[in-house]
Amino acid sequence: xxxxxxxxxxxxxxxxxxxxxxxxxxxxxxxxxxxxxxxxxxxxxxxxxxxxxxxxxxxxxxxxxxxxxxxxxxxxxxxxxxxxxxxxxxxxxxxxxxxxxxxxxxxxxxxxxxxxxxxxxxxxxxxxxxxxxxxxxxxxxxxxxxxxxxxxxxxxxxxxxxxxxxxxxxxxxxxxxxxxxxxxxxxxxxxxxxxxxxxxxxxxxxxxxxxxxxxxxxxxxxxxxxxxxxxxxxxxxxxxxxxxxxxxxxxxxxxxxxxxxxxxxxxxxxxxxxxxxxxxxxxxxxxxxxxxxxxxxxxxxxxxxxxxxxxxxxxxxxxxxxxxxxxxxxxxxxxxxxxxxxxxxxxxxxxxxxxxxxxxxxxxxxxxxxxxxxxxxxxxxxxxxxxxxxxxxxxxxxxxxxxxxxxxxxxxxxxxxxxxxxxxxxxxxxxxxxxxxxxxxxxxxxxxxxxxxxxxxxxxxxxxxxx
Amino acid sequence: xxxxxxxxxxxxxxxxxxxxxxxxxxxxxxxxxxxxxxxxxxxxxxxxxxxx
Numbered sequence: 001x002x003x004x005x006x007x008x009x010x011x012x013x014x015x016x017x018x019x020x021x022x023x024x025x026x027x028x029x030x031x032x033x034x035x036x037x038x039x040x041x042x043x044x045x046x047x048x049x050x051x052x053x054x055x056x057x058x059x060x061x062x063x064x065x066x067x068x069x070x071x072x073x074x075x076x077x078x079x080x081x082x083x084x085x086x087x088x089x090x091x092x093x094x095x096x097x098x099x100x101x102x103x104x105x106x107x108x109x110x111x112x113x114x115x116x117x118x119x120x121x122x123x124x125x126x127x128x129x130x131x132x133x134x135x136x137x138x139x140x141x142x143x144x145x146x147x148x149x150x151x152x153x154x155x156x157x158x159x160x161x162x163x164x165x166x167x168x169x170x171x172x173x174x175x176x177x178x179x180x181x182x183x184x185x186x187x188x189x190x191x192x193x194x195x196x197x198x199x200x201x202x203x204x205x206x207x208x209x210x211x212x213x214x215x216x217x218x219x220x221x222x223x224x225x226x227x228x229x230x231x232x233x234x235x236x237x238x239x240x241x242x243x244x245x246x247x248x249x250x251x252x253x254x255x256x257x258x259x260x261x262x263x264x265x266x267x268x269x270x271x272x273x274x275x276x277x278x279x280x281x282x283x284x285x286x287x288x289x290x291x292x293x294x295x296x297x298x299x300x301x302x303x304x305x306x307x308x309x310x311x312x313x314x315x316x317x318x319x320x321x322x323x324x325x326x327x328x329x330x331x332x333x334x335x336x337x338x339x340x341x342x343x344x345x346x347x348x349x350x351x352x353x354x355x356x357x358x359x360x361x362x363x364x365x366x367x368x369x370x371x372x373x374x375x376x377x378x379x380x381x382x383x384x385x386x387x388x389x390x391x392x393x394x395x396x397x398x399x400x401x402x403x404x405x406x407x408x409x410x411x412x413x414x415x416x417x418x419x420x421x422x423x424x425x426x427x428x429x430x431x432x433x434x435x436x437x438x439x440x441x442x443x444x445x446x447x448x449x450x451x452x453x454x455x456x457x458x459x460x461x462x463x464x465x466x467x
Numbered sequence: 468x469x470x471x472x473x474x475x476x477x478x479x480x481x482x483x484x485x486x487x488x489x490x491x492x493x494x495x496x497x498x499x500x501x502x503x504x505x506x507x508x509x510x511x512x513x514x515x516x517x518x519x
Contacts, residue, residue: 267516
């Protein structure tokens with residue numbers, strides 16, 4: 001067995017596969033939000049692209065949702081999985097030859113599935129809209145990577161199992177079952193109100209049992225490295241993980257408060273939603289406790305910047321989500337843009353920013369190159385954070401206003417007309433974020449192909465600056 | 468914020484990834500939050516199990 005000094009940890013990583021996944025993830029990180037901007041324009045100009053059936057609202061929205069969840073986030077997570085797991089285990093990935101096949105299977109299958117949505121194929125389950133042939137492909141990919149992750153951990157040389165591996169293993173195992181449930185059982189074997197209740201569970205399992213644990217795996221891995229500090233508390237990691245695993249499975253039906261679903265199941269969903277404050281505040285304490293003593297890294301490292309700001313949005317978005325489940329708050333905010341603010345604060349503000357941080361950390365190091373342009377990274381950061389802060393703020397505010405108008409007896413159309421200036425601001429904020437994303441992903445692509453080389457061998461290269 | 472007790476400050480090192488973690492502490496303010504939420508959970512479940 002070679003020692004760590006003789007064999008750098010990157011020697012365990014299949015560079016080609018990781019970089020391919022991360023660069024394709026970077027493409028989806030631009031593409032999927034751009035569809036969101038197009039959709040937001042439709043709020044301002046109702047007939048924008050309305051003459052073309054496959055560019056209508058009903059067909060493009062699933063492209064945006066599925067593109068962000070399974071294109072931008074999941075593709076990048078796959079790449080980061082192939083980077084983090086071997087380094088945490090001290091061995092190469094189990095069945096490494098599968099990874100290259102998975103790359104093509106995933107990207108080609110996902111692209112075809114995404115194209116099928118505007119063509120009119122849709123399973124009719126929100127966040128589970130791909131046609132069945134595509135779902136078989138997605139399920140196969142998840143099963144293959146789950147086997148790779150579990151078997152790599154089983155063959156590890158590192159004695160301890162770091163918290164990132166707990167979250168990743170759980171995320172993959174949960175998703176293998178949830179994806180099968182949401183796509184092969186839910187659309188065909190549940191009807192009426194049961195279908196709605198089960199859909200509430202499915203969609204929140206996508207968020208809470210895939211996006212959340214996979215995202216937390218990323219920040220737990222990269223934050224101590226970017227901050228150059230030990231993780232604040234192993235004990236808090238345990239509490240955060242197990243409280244998420246215990247409470248999240250009950251959250252889903254909070255989408256159907258005041259519905260015909262049994263009252264006690266709604267109450268359990270509300271309680272579980274509020275109890276999620278425990279894992280969220282626990283991990284936030286762990287993250288900010290890790291930064292204490294080395295805040296200068298926040299200025300120096302774009303990885304640290306995106307992680308720390310993402311953690312702030314995580315705190316805000318999750319508190320919004322927990323309290324939103326309460327009956328009194330739900331009465332005000334249901335069917336309003338408050339819900340859209342919450343979903344964007346969590347999915348984009350938190351998890352997309354965290355995987356973006358992962359890109360900034362891994363791409364320069366694996367390609368052995370300096371970040372191509374610090375100025376582009378700066379523009380990426382500020383346009384993203386500035387644009388997104390405006391978007392989240394505007395959506396939250398207009399949600400509360402809509403709710404207030406509807407509660408005070410205003411006509412629904414009247415409440416829509418009153419939202420016009422807010423929707424326009426949201427579009428401008430989205431365009432700002434999109435420009436930031438284009439600059440950022442171009443910067444990362446150029447880093448991989450044309451950044452200044454740090455050393456002859458990427459495996460022995462010194463640390464890149466700013467990444 | 469800094470755990471200073473020697474047991475809490477004990478560090479696990481993950482040699483292949485270069486990550487370190489403290490055994491760490493659970494801050495008192497978080498324990499207070501857990502307690503309040505636990506009490507509220509019991510109250511809410513009992514009070515709102517059925518519609519009033």
